[in-house]
Amino acid sequence: MIKERINYQKILFDVLRIFMGVIFIYASYDKILNPEAFAKAVYNYQIMPDFTINIVALWLPCLEFLIGLCLITGTWLHGATTISTSLMIIFICVMLFNLSRGLNISCGCFSTQTTQDTIGAITILRDIAFLLSSLYLTLWLFFFSKSQDA
Amino acid sequence: MKIKNISNRFYHNPFRKTLWQVPLIILLAFTISIIINHLRSDKIPLIGNWSVDARFADSDGKTLVISLEQAKELFENNAAIFIDARPKEQYEEGHIQDALSLPWQEVDTYFMEVAPILEERLSKIAKVNSDNGENKNISNAIITYCDGESCELSHELALFLKEMGFNNVHIIVNGWTVWHKAGLPVSVEKK
Numbered sequence: 410m411i412k413e414r415i416n417y418q419k420i421l422f423d424v425l426r427i428f429m430g431v432i433f434i435y436a437s438y439d440k441i442l443n444p445e446a447f448a449k450a451v452y453n454y455q456i457m458p459d460f461t462i463n464i465v466a467l468w469l470p471c472l473e474f475l476i477g478l479c480l481i482t483g484t485w486l487h488g489a490t491t492i493s494t495s496l497m498i499i500f501i502c503v504m505l506f507n508l509s510r511g512l513n514i515s516c517g518c519f520s521t522q523t524t525q526d527t528i529g530a531i532t533i534l535r536d537i538a539f540l541l542s543s544l545y546l547t548l549w550l551f552f553f554s555k556s557q558d559a
Numbered sequence: 560m561k562i563k564n565i566s567n568r569f570y571h572n573p574f575r576k577t578l579w580q581v582p583l584i585i586l587l588a589f590t591i592s593i594i595i596n597h598l599r600s601d602k603i604p605l606i607g608n609w610s611v612d613a614r615f616a617d618s619d620g621k622t623l624v625i626s627l628e629q630a631k632e633l634f635e636n637n638a639a640i641f642i643d644a645r646p647k648e649q650y651e652e653g654h655i656q657d658a659l660s661l662p663w664q665e666v667d668t669y670f671m672e673v674a675p676i677l678e679e680r681l682s683k684i685a686k687v688n689s690d691n692g693e694n695k696n697i698s699n700a701i702i703t704y705c706d707g708e709s710c711e712l713s714h715e716l717a718l719f720l721k722e723m724g725f726n727n728v729h730i731i732v733n734g735w736t737v738w739h740k741a742g743l744p745v746s747v748e749k750k
Binding site: 441444445448449452453457460462463464465466468470471472474475476479485487488489490491507512513514550551554 | 573574576577579580581583584585587588589590591593596597603604605606607609614698699707708709712
């Protein structure tokens with residue numbers, strides 16, 4: 410009975426792992442192709458010192474791509490899920506912070522277009538759903554996984 | 560056997576794995592991003608210039624920004640046309656007096672409608688101010704504005720107008736807020 414439940418959880422784990430992997434790779438694609446436009450999106454959040462903006466705009470999409478790759482291939486899963494959960498928490502906090510101070514800016518989540526995907530309830534709820542998926546992956550790996558290869 | 564088990568459990572400890580995998584992924588991503596940026600033709604500098612003048616520059620890197628004082632002077636001398644780049648609804652809720660509405664998000668729809676009015680007004684201004692030597696470098700100007708320090712609509716619109724052949728285009732950064740706060744003339748169309 411217990412074994413059956415664990416298998417069911419493992420299937421859910423694999424589905425969410427690949428889903429989150431695809432999401433991260435999809436999110437990184439436009440940003441890697443358009444670093445200048447993404448740097449503007451990072452600047453618009455107005456939370457980073459100016460000298461760090463370009464470095465973050467270059468590094469963050471690569472990090473998202475690498476996490477996506479790790480999740481899909483099942484490599485370095487402990488590290489990848491920990492970073493993805495941390496990233497989702499940071500993204501949600503930053504959006505809430507900017508909404509609370511009345512900044513009407515583009516999310517920059519999946520597109521570098523500054524006129525698309527404005528931050529609001531929908532983008533926050535979407536990120537909360539991603540956070541819950543990511544959190545499930547992390548907790549499952551840490552407390553329920555018997556696998557020794559990740 | 561017991562020692563082997565303990566060492567096995569230590570090696571496969573999830574917290575231990577996380578401890579080396581997290582920095583490794585972060586550093587790997589950083590290294591790859593620097594290499595990709597170095598190799599690409601449209602690379603960006605690692606430390607960018609995010610000053611107002613640099614952010615609102617034209618394709619040659621020349622700033623399009625003018626101060627509120629300059630804009631006010633041009634307004635009082637009837638030497639400039641103001642264009643509101645915000646969505647139509649925001650324009651109707653309040654805009655700089657006599658400003659035209661050309662929402663950047665719908666520029667394809669409205670440009671052909673606004674362009675003849677713009678040409679007509681510019682030629683009128685040119686006639687009236689032909690003898691006026693003051694502010695010659697920015698007279699007969701088009702001044703675009705939107706709202707918010709990081710608002711890009713006015714910049715995008717200014718670049719578009721330059722591409723369309725209007726040379727003397729400028730921007731007031733955070734235009735609506737600074738104009739409104741300074742108590743300068745505004746119009747409201749929607750009550």
